[in-house]
Amino acid sequence: MARVCSGCECNYFEFIQKFYKNNEAAIAYLRDHGALPLEVICPNCKNICRYRAETHSWYCGATRKIHHRKKLCHYKVSDYKGSLLSGVKMEPYKVICFANHWLSKQWDYETLKQCLGLSEATGSVWQRYFAEVTEHWVDNQEPIGGPGVVVDIDETLFGKMKHEEGKSQSQIWVFGGIERDSKNYFIAPLEEPLTENLMSLILKYILPGTVIVSNRWNAYSPISDHDYVHQVINHSGDVTDKENAKAHTQSVELLFRDVQEWTVKPGNRPQFYKQYLARLLFQQQHTHSNINHYFFREVARMYPPDFETEDADVKEESNDHENQESEVSD
Incomplete structure (x- = not known):
């Protein structure tokens, strides 16, 4: 930067x-x-x-x-x-x-x-x-990770449901990763089809040789086919690596903690969800005193x-x- x-x-x-x-x-x-x-x-x-x-x-x-x-x-x-x-x-x-x-x-x-x-x-x-x-x-965004660097990844769905119709009213899938030690991170919208686009985001934002820690979602299975070390955390209660599982949970909570404060307001149109999220993330990663500098860069x-x-x-x-x-x- x-x-x-x-x-x-x-x-x-x-x-x-x-x-x-x-x-x-x-x-x-x-x-x-x-x-x-x-x-x-x-x-x-x-x-x-x-x-x-x-x-x-x-x-x-x-x-x-x-x-x-x-x-x-x-x-x-x-x-x-x-x-x-x-x-x-x-x-x-x-x-x-x-x-x-x-x-x-x-x-x-x-x-x-x-x-x-x-x-x-x-x-x-x-x-x-x-x-x-x-x-x-x-x-x-700059890619994170590298040989031997541990990166916790996760996905989440933000938005509200329209219960009377059972359809999505204001929703967006978000995927992100955070370095466990340095706390460097990236967050990006995850567009449909989720499984296909997920791996392209991993390859784009996470450097080869990284130790990637994820949950057991099947979409993460192809990670081991690339130049990564893939570790899987089981949150069902029979975790053998409790220390690793705890660290993963804390990192993921940190990753989405501030983003979860963002809610899609009534009247916002789905085609602009990426715009809303991009502005929010830009605000979060820059201070009030330097945000204009990085924006015009x-x-x-x-x-x-x-x-x-x-x-x-x-x-x-x-x-x-x-x-x-x-x-x-x-």
């Missing part, structure tokens, strides 16, 4: 005080965290482009000598190209202040309306954008600025300019 930037740590209110109605500071913050480029290389001339703050764009403007004449390069690209701000009309300070509020436990639309002047529709759109970032983080991972390779539209625009290049005499 990336080290927090110098002077970056600040709580909810300090963040607002620092960036509210300050677009210049907001852009500098996004640039410092990799969400906007520090420099852009012209794909035609391979020169470093110049930045125009008033238009939020990079331009080349370099000249090259052809037959005793100089030709001007017209390459120009938006500072926001490919980033989270691409095609967005909302001011940068509003974007990062929105994120600051969305990542807090006091999230509500009324504050957005009063402080940022955003409609509920706009807030809903940006909430979806930010949810994609935390989902991306959940899907790319994740934004940079999801939307890395890259201007070296032009898309078809830029190439076409560049070719048009090439045909109309200004000639400057010596």
Whole structure:
């Protein structure tokens, strides 16, 4: 995990005080965290482009000598190209202040309306954008374990039943693992079909050589077919390894203790359960003073600025300019 930037740590209110109605500071913050480029290389001339703050764009403007004449390069690209701000009309300070509020436990639309002047529709759109970032983080958690490291794993079902119909109203399967000594852990949604997806999560989040301790669920049987040491705990009462069973139980309780406080609220839609869980886990694994730092680092991972390779539209625009290049005499 990336080290927090110098002077970056600040709580909810300090963040607002620092960036509210300050677009210049907001852009500098996004640039410092990799969400906007520090420099852009012209794909035609391979020169470093110049930045125009008033238009939020990079331009080349370099000249090259052809037959005793100089030709001007017209390459120009938006500072926001490919980033989270691409095609967005909302001011940068509003974007990062929105994120600051969305990542807090006091999230509500009324504050957005009063402080940022955003409609509920706009807030809903940006909430979806930010949810994609935390989902991306959940899907790319660092693997745990390693040769000889003991990892306790378990699965659980969160939600409520609609008893009159006997159908699931608000439910989500969650799978996780925790290192018994260091307490490093991962938690991820377990989607249907459970048995097939379970092993793919184990291979993704647990390093080879790990000693994996689980219950007797049949879905865990394939673990021993891979590069793991698999130990099974029997909770039916005839446990022979009581010390190991106790340690496993304590680790699993720790793993899901905080997550169990999360309940799917009435009105939440099943297709968004992963979004709700991802936001909760992101909040839990980061403190109030560094959560924005890691969030915008994740934004940079999801939307890395890259201007070296032009898309078809830029190439076409560049070719048009090439045909109309200004000639400057010596």
